[in-house]
Amino acid sequence: MKRVTMQDVAKLAGVSKSTVSQYLNKRYDYMSEETKQRIENAINILGYQPNIVARSLKQKKTSTIGVIVANILHSFSTKVIRAIEDFCNDNDFHVIVCNADDDPVKEANYINMLRAKQVDGLIVFPTGGNLELYEMMAAQNFPLVFVDRIIDGLLVDTILLDNEKAAYLAVEHFVNYRHTRIGIITTSLNRKVTPRIERIEGYKKAMTHFGLPIVDEYIKGVDLDYIQNALHTMFSLKEPPTAILAGNDLVLMEILKYAKEHSINIPNDLALIGIDDVPFAPIFTPALTTIAQPAFEMGKKAAQILLGKIKNEHREQARIHRFPPVLIVRETT
Structure with missing residues (x-):
């Protein structure tokens, strides 16, 4: 034809x-x-x-951006992606989403593939394992925004929760309910992923502020597959914690699974707060107390900055954009 x-x-x-x-x-x-x-x-x-390809070659732009998410299973990630897509759709931009699975090799392949497809810019939840690639894009002034994770020594606009404040709010709430044996569990700290490190630091600062001892056995940062083992070790202590802060939504689900399998009553035996307001939080029994991230606002901000860079309208010096957490009190504390 x-x-x-x-x-x-x-x-x-x-x-x-x-x-x-x-x-x-x-x-x-x-x-x-x-x-x-x-x-x-x-x-x-x-x-x-x-002919979109011909138009792109003529205009030297594709009106397409790439989003590389570290782990698309996190509810926070999917909300951010939705906000990015909504904003880009309103501005006649297309979005290609890639999931790196926290794998730097996979992330590097996606960066190279998307750039080969001539995307106009990238929003990346960086694994932290591709410093040379990040530095090269920054040096080329390629439109780039990071979400959720800081890469030390690299000046790139980064959208981030006030993670220390999030942990502080949780500890403060536990203390208000007279808990003194408070633990925190997050996923692996091996790559020094920003939210995990900052949330533990915020937890420690809050414990010190309220005059509570920092017990190393109450602090766990392990791969998701080992969360159950970490919980078993923690609850085998002579004095196990009576309250736990789950560092993210995937950890929260592991704690709920452990509590169910070991007949731990929440909140009578264990008070629980999770960072990330998961969709099932208000309908779970008991309803889950959470620390919410303003994910949609964060995603919109990331898209605004990136499109501003693409259109040469964003001329501010790159910086970290922090967003405030919100404690949503329900029934697990």
């Missing part, structure tokens, strides 16, 4: 090829409603589809 061209549309609409081009690029300044209607009718009759 012969491909329908812009010239075919122009001929059927009775206008010039340049007028059709102006219509497709939404430049209507000197175009009558009657002309626009004729072009639209011709496009519909012929089934014309613009």
Whole structure:
């Protein structure tokens, strides 16, 4: 089947090829409603589809961005992605989402693939394992925004929760309920992932502020597959914790699973707070007390900054953009 061209549309609409081009690029300044209607009718009759590749080469942009998320299983990540997609859709940009599975090799492959596809910019939840790639993009002034994780020594706009404040709010709430044996569990600390490190630091600062001892056995940072073992070790102590802060939503689910399997009553035997307001928190029994991240606001901010860079409208020096956490009190404390 012969491909329908812009010239075919122009001929059927009775206008010039340049007028059709102006219509497709939404430049209507000197175009009558009657002309626009004729072009639209011709496009519909012929089934014309613009050659996006040719247009991209001519305009030197694809109106497409890439989002590389460290782990798409986190509810926070999916909310951020949704906000990014919403904002980009409103601004006629397309989004390609890739999941790195916390694997630096996979992340590097996605960065190279997306750049080969000529995306106009990237929003990355960095694994932290591709410093040379990050540095190269920054040196090239390639539009780049990080989410959730800081890469030390690299000046890139980064969207981040006030993680220390989040942990402080949890400890403060536990203390208000007269808990003194308070623990924290998060996923692996091996790559020094920013939220995990900062949440433990915030926990320690809060414990010190309230005059409570910091017990090393109450602090765990392990791979998700070993959370159950870590919990078993913690609850085998002579004086196990009576309250635990779950560092993220995946850890929270592991704690709930352990409590169910070992007949630990929440909150009577164990008070529990999770960072990330998971969708099932208000309908779980008992309803889960959580620390919420403003994920949609964070995703929108990331997209705003990136599109501003792409359009040369964002000229501020790169910095870390912190967002405040919110304690949502329910029934598990």
